[in-house]
Amino acid sequence: MLGQTALFPDFTADCTRCAALCCVALHFDKGDAFAFDKPAGTPCPNLAPDSFGCRIHADLMNKGFGGCVKFDCRGAGQRVTQEVFAGITWRDAPDQMRQMIDAFRMMRRLHETLEAIALLQRYPLSPPQSQQLDAFLAELTAPESGWTVSSLTALDASDVFDRFKAALPAFRSAVSRA
Numbered sequence: 001m002l003g004q005t006a007l008f009p010d011f012t013a014d015c016t017r018c019a020a021l022c023c024v025a026l027h028f029d030k031g032d033a034f035a036f037d038k039p040a041g042t043p044c045p046n047l048a049p050d051s052f053g054c055r056i057h058a059d060l061m062n063k064g065f066g067g068c069v070k071f072d073c074r075g076a077g078q079r080v081t082q083e084v085f086a087g088i089t090w091r092d093a094p095d096q097m098r099q100m101i102d103a104f105r106m107m108r109r110l111h112e113t114l115e116a117i118a119l120l121q122r123y124p125l126s127p128p129q130s131q132q133l134d135a136f137l138a139e140l141t142a143p144e145s146g147w148t149v150s151s152l153t154a155l156d157a158s159d160v161f162d163r164f165k166a167a168l169p170a171f172r173s174a175v176s177r178a
């Protein structure tokens, strides 16, 4: 089995190291979870103008933004900001915002898939199941110099995320054995 510590990133969101990518990248529709419509790629008007903090953070539920409370990027935001863009933000480089949003979408899929693999590894896997997970992990391992927009794009284009999803039913036996 491949070494886990080197392969699994931190899945805990650290907003202090992120440029509020979720508050920019994602769209939301006015309804029970959000108090107004916001298109993808537009900074939320509730974002503080001089930081990446939310001006209504302490009062999100009361103000009608329960969807923000529920959202969890699983550590993708800080990784895109720090690893892929070396701390440069969409405010520093507005021309790179589109790339940052795409990288955030791909990194979220990567983290969700890695987290699912980490969970499956806790179950009593058969040798073929272990080998299959190791093969996925090998594909999902970051390049030595870290992820870039182009390596994430190549990963996304490889269909590995969809292939992993399609393989999930094959692990049901291990989960039911636990």
Ligand code: SF4
Pocket (backbone or CB within 6 Å): 022, 023, 044, 045, 046, 047, 048, 053, 054, 055, 056, 057, 065, 068
């Ligand atoms: S309401 Fe606050 S947490 Fe929600 S998207 Fe806007 S700035 Fe971000």
